[in-house]
Amino acid sequence: AQSVTQLDSHVSVSEGTPVLLRCNYSSSYSPSLFWYVQHPNKGLQLLLKYTSAATLVKGINGFEAEFKKSETSFHLTKPSAHMSDAAEYFCVVSGDNDMRFGAGTRLTVKP
Amino acid sequence: DAGITQSPRHKVTETGTPVTLRCHQTENHRYMYWYRQDPGHGLRLIHYSYGVKDTDKGEVSDGYSVSRSKTEDFLLTLESATSSQTSVYFCAISESPTGSAHTIYFGEGSWLTVV
Known part of the structure; x- marks a missing residue:
């Protein structure tokens, strides 16, 4: 079975400072990995995905994530937070007809 | 945005309905898929469909x-709603x-409260 652990349930940063949202996964396969963002009262929107190509994946709105197989991690980063980045973020692992969501990390951005 | 409606x-309903x-x-x-979202659980799959009249748990x-x-x-039908089915x-x-x-694309959600 696959699983995802988002290491922080809540992250708070100041506007203009870097963002790091941590995700570890467990899978017996060569998984695909995704990051989704959910703004209040909205559905989930794809930020980026890793599908066994380049290990550094660039997404929308300046976000990127690095796949590290040796560490079974897929952390999401952004160099400079913006107020509009405040949302909940979900890490997702997909493989062998199974898809698992992490519990989510709520990002707060302070002015 | 994917065309999903x-x-x-939003719906409030009584237990047992x-x-x-x-x-x-x-x-x-x-x-097509139905998920429920609850705090601390992320999204969990309820049922899915792989074609007309083809569904699985x-x-x-x-x-x-x-x-x-x-x-x-x-x-998605809740035959007899219970408070534990209050969810998004x-x-x-x-x-x-x-x-x-x-990629899997999501709709904007349905908020259900069972009282």
């Missing part, structure tokens, strides 16, 4: 049934089954 978007949530897509994707299917009579519509329900679609590299 959920209805109703039946409830049906509807998902309509305009993308002609073969696979997900991780948390007890108390729910689904039907898909047309490619574009996927219905998301419909999702994809071209390939989950477990592939294809």
